[in-house]
Amino acid sequence: MTALQKWVERHPNPDVPALSIAASGQFSPRQLLEEVRESSDTGLFLEEMIETAITKGPAKLEEVLSLFDGTEPTATIFIHPFITLR
């Protein structure tokens, strides 16, 4: 199970927008998971970032997911504008 799948499972309402990515708008956990399933660059990039932080970084999965649990739609990151977004 991926980090995003676990995030969706634990999220109180996985359909409510939970974070925002500048190039592609607001996403709920479930939407992000769909993005990954459809091989969208946005979802894959976020998942890759999370996986990198878990496998190489100082945090364990539960810690990373708990950080995301507090994220609100005002928190945004830029995604490279040249990538193709669905």
Add this chain to the structure above:
Amino acid sequence: MSSILLVRPANDAVAIELSAWAAGVKKLAASSSGTSVGVDLASGAATRAAVDLELPNHEATFFFGHGTPTKLRGAGIDLVDAANVGLAAKRGILAIACSSADTLGPAAIQNNVKAYLGFTKKLTWVTGDPDGQFEPAICAGARQLINGGDMRSAHQEMQVELDKVVAYYHSGAGRTSPNAGLGFVSAFWDFSHLAMHGNGSYTL
């Protein structure tokens, strides 16, 4: 006095934010006794012709904008790529941009650029840097070079500062920020994909 070529196309919201960071670097250089921004190719002034003309004339080029593995980009144009990076031979390049240290960095060294510091993957941060973490960390290398450090120490300083951002969002005061998740994974991502090529002893 050493001269820096500053290139900051500011061609969209992402590049505008990076251009503002570059303005801070320019201000620091102005207060430095040994270094100055000789030419500032900002916004529409960042053309391929201007970059070609200026690359050989400065000890270093600082680029703040969009990048790909093989190019540094302006508004619909390639500003630095394998065809012109050799114009910066015997000089240094700092690229605050996505991905360019992947292929363009090694190509620069093959074309006799002394040192290249940048990112091998997408450069990402929390929009507007609301917690004041990313700009100081990502600009730390530029500050180090302006203050007389070499490229190796610029690389190390960026690593140290990005690691502090990781800790800020993971276990520090930023843990309660609504940006904690994105801030943490973004900072660790940038930390993981910072790369230097060439001679680490290079100084301005």
